[in-house]
Amino acid sequence: MVSNAPARLTVLSGPSGVGKGTVVAEVRRRHPDVWVSVSATTRRPRPGEVDGVHYHFVEPAEFDRLIATDGLLEWAEYAGNRYGTPMAPVRERLAAGSPALLEIELQGARQVRARAPEAQLVFLAPPSWAELVSRLAGRGSEPAAVQEARLAIAQAELDAAGEFDVVVVNDDVARAADELVGLLTAPSPGLVPGE
Ligand code: ADP
Ligand code: 5GP
Numbered sequence: 001m002v003s004n005a006p007a008r009l010t011v012l013s014g015p016s017g018v019g020k021g022t023v024v025a026e027v028r029r030r031h032p033d034v035w036v037s038v039s040a041t042t043r044r045p046r047p048g049e050v051d052g053v054h055y056h057f058v059e060p061a062e063f064d065r066l067i068a069t070d071g072l073l074e075w076a077e078y079a080g081n082r083y084g085t086p087m088a089p090v091r092e093r094l095a096a097g098s099p100a101l102l103e104i105e106l107q108g109a110r111q112v113r114a115r116a117p118e119a120q121l122v123f124l125a126p127p128s129w130a131e132l133v134s135r136l137a138g139r140g141s142e143p144a145a146v147q148e149a150r151l152a153i154a155q156a157e158l159d160a161a162g163e164f165d166v167v168v169v170n171d172d173v174a175r176a177a178d179e180l181v182g183l184l185t186a187p188s189p190g191l192v193p194g195e
Pocket of ligand 2 (some may be wrong): 014015022039040043074075076078083084085103104105106107108109182
């Protein structure tokens with residue numbers, strides 16, 4: 001069970017539209033005990049997104065304040081908006097001996113690696129480029145110009161897969177969610193006797 005696992009920080013990253021949000025939602029549905037960090041963002045809410053649940057939606061001045069007070073574990077500008085991981089809840093979670101999951105983009109994943117080298121970095125990859133393009137377009141949440149910007153970033157993000165500890169292919173949501181849950185509780189490779 002997740003609650004008996006050693007505390008571990010896991011970062012899930014991958015290109016926009018690959019299905020990070022979908023896979024994390026599936027993980028939460030099947031395993032309500034998995035704790036997922038709620039990021040702060042200056043982006044406007046999409047229809048159906050709830051403040052404090054999907055994100056903490058903040059004004060730019062509040063985001064500036066979070067940075068200035070070292071309140072963020074990491075943060076990045078992405079497609080014109082800023083996103084960051086509030087530090088205190090992650091600290092509290094790990095201090096209590098429970099795993100924590102972050103769903104963030106590549107620049108943030110690199111900052112976590114620099115700041116917490118023991119963190120496990122998981123890359124969610126699409127089955128193919130064509131499938132990624134079709135998922136991003138199919139979501140229909142952004143205008144075409146924004147989709148283009150996200151696809152340009154996605155191309156660079158796919159090239160970074162080799163920097164991650166594990167690659168999970170999101171061919172099937174339930175399978176990918178299961179694989180991710182297994183990773184949340186797996187012992188760190190460096191701590192396994194005989195490896
Ligand atoms: P991200 O959070 O990585 O930007 P989303 O979770 O919003 O991506 O998913 C993008 C789109 O792809 C959504 O329409 C979602 O329903 C769809 N999707 C996610 N995972 C799969 C999958 N395994 N197979 C088919 N479609 C998927
Ligand atoms: P979206 O606008 O689609 O919700 O998110 C855009 C991108 O920002 C996604 O790749 C998502 O993983 C990333 N993101 C969400 N929260 C954070 C965060 O706290 N930090 C960083 N660096 N990226 C984040």
